[in-house]
Amino acid sequence: DWNMQSFVEAAIADIRARIGPTGRAICGLSGGVDSAVAAALVAEAIGDRLTCLFVDNGLLRLGEFDEVLATFRDTMHLNVRGIAAGERFLTALAGVDDPEAKRKTIGRVFVEVFQEEAARLGQVEFLVQGTLYPDVIESVSVKGPSAVIKSHHNVGGLPETLHLKLVEPLRELFKDEVRAVGRQLGLPEALLRRHPFPGPGLAVRIVGEVTPARVALLQRADAIVTEEIRAAGLYDDIWQAFAVLLPVRSVGVMGDERTYEHVCAIRAVTSQDGMTADWVRLPYDVLHRISRRIIAEVRGINRVTYDISSKPPATIEWE
Ligand code: XMP
Numbered sequence: 001d002w003n004m005q006s007f008v009e010a011a012i013a014d015i016r017a018r019i020g021p022t023g024r025a026i027c028g029l030s031g032g033v034d035s036a037v038a039a040a041l042v043a044e045a046i047g048d049r050l051t052c053l054f055v056d057n058g059l060l061r062l063g064e065f066d067e068v069l070a071t072f073r074d075t076m077h078l079n080v081r082g083i084a085a086g087e088r089f090l091t092a093l094a095g096v097d098d099p100e101a102k103r104k105t106i107g108r109v110f111v112e113v114f115q116e117e118a119a120r121l122g123q124v125e126f127l128v129q130g131t132l133y134p135d136v137i138e139s140v141s142v143k144g145p146s147a148v149i150k151s152h153h154n155v156g157g158l159p160e161t162l163h164l165k166l167v168e169p170l171r172e173l174f175k176d177e178v179r180a181v182g183r184q185l186g187l188p189e190a191l192l193r194r195h196p197f198p199g200p201g202l203a204v205r206i207v208g209e210v211t212p213a214r215v216a217l218l219q220r221a222d223a224i225v226t227e228e229i230r231a232a233g234l235y236d237d238i239w240q241a242f243a244v245l246l247p248v249r250s251v252g253v254m255g256d257e258r259t260y261e262h263v264c265a266i267r268a269v270t271s272q273d274g275m276t277a278d279w280v281r282l283p284y285d286v287l288h289r290i291s292r293r294i295i296a297e298v299r300g301i302n303r304v305t306y307d308i309s310s311k312p313p314a315t316i317e318w319e
Pocket of ligand 1: 196198
């Protein structure tokens with residue numbers, strides 16, 4: 001597409017001019033589309049003078065850290081460092097059950113980890129971020145800070161703490177345009193089509209305290225949801241589909257035994273931009289397969305419910 005081609009060429013020229021012939025930049029990859037496309041653009045402009053960091057906060061989906069790291073490294077040929085910091089995040093989250101407190105804890109540890117890595121690299125002047133136009137609008141809300149329902153911009157403190165200059169090549173784009181830029185740059189389609197995933201990851205899908213055991217349970221239930229949604233050919237029609245682990249136990253029977261285990265909720269929504277959302281009328285047989293498999297394969301969950309709430313008033317995530 002000619003328009004995309006010229007956008008990409010102009011963006012690369014801008015980035016080169018801003019960073020200069022010897023400048024170095026750092027970029028935190030979340031595993032999502034925005035940061036990946038931003039990094040790919042900057043890498044086109046300055047090559048290996050861009051170092052990307054992909055932090056495993058222990059709250060990613062099952063197998064995601066290794067898979068996405070391999071995509072960044074082997075398919076996109078980014079200069080990327082994977083940082084296994086799961087234990088550090090989960091330790092900091094022990095005893096924290098309030099949703100906003102969880103987000104703040106995760107944000108704080110992320111800044112610490114990022115700062116340590118940046119210090120190790122030395123000589124970095126620029127921070128690349130995949131900020132989109134809607135993010136720019138949201139963060140200058142005329143309603144003021146009290147209008148912020150959830151503190152989504154969990155890495156907001158990064159530029160100030162690190163004294164880095166921001167490079168935000170996607171500032172004027174909407175999500176679908178970012179995907180088109182990614183396509184133009186030859187990014188894998190599977191990455192471009194991935195469902196959005198919150199920065200605090202599974203922490204906001206474990207209602208109450210996050211423990212390593214609960215993360216492990218939810219990862220397995222969530223993987224089944226994704227597999228079955230894909231198998232049914234529905235993945236690309238859905239904005240997000242996932243499992244939520246509830247702090248509720250329920251009685252069940254298994255063979256001759258009584259069980260008393262976790263309940264998990266399934267959430268699947270359609271949306272244009274995440275601001276409003278409708279629950280997906282998933283076929284009963286898909287719901288049936290998801291439920292049967294979770295209960296059979298994930299020891300520790302004995303009941304599955306389906307969330308039929310729209311946004312507003314319910315949010316997409318449970319926390
Ligand atoms: P809610 O739950 O507010 O979510 O309806 C709207 C969209 O934002 C995502 N989300 C987050 N993303 N940090 C993020 O980066 C967060 O703390 C966060 N909370 C929610 C959510 O997955 C949905 O796409």
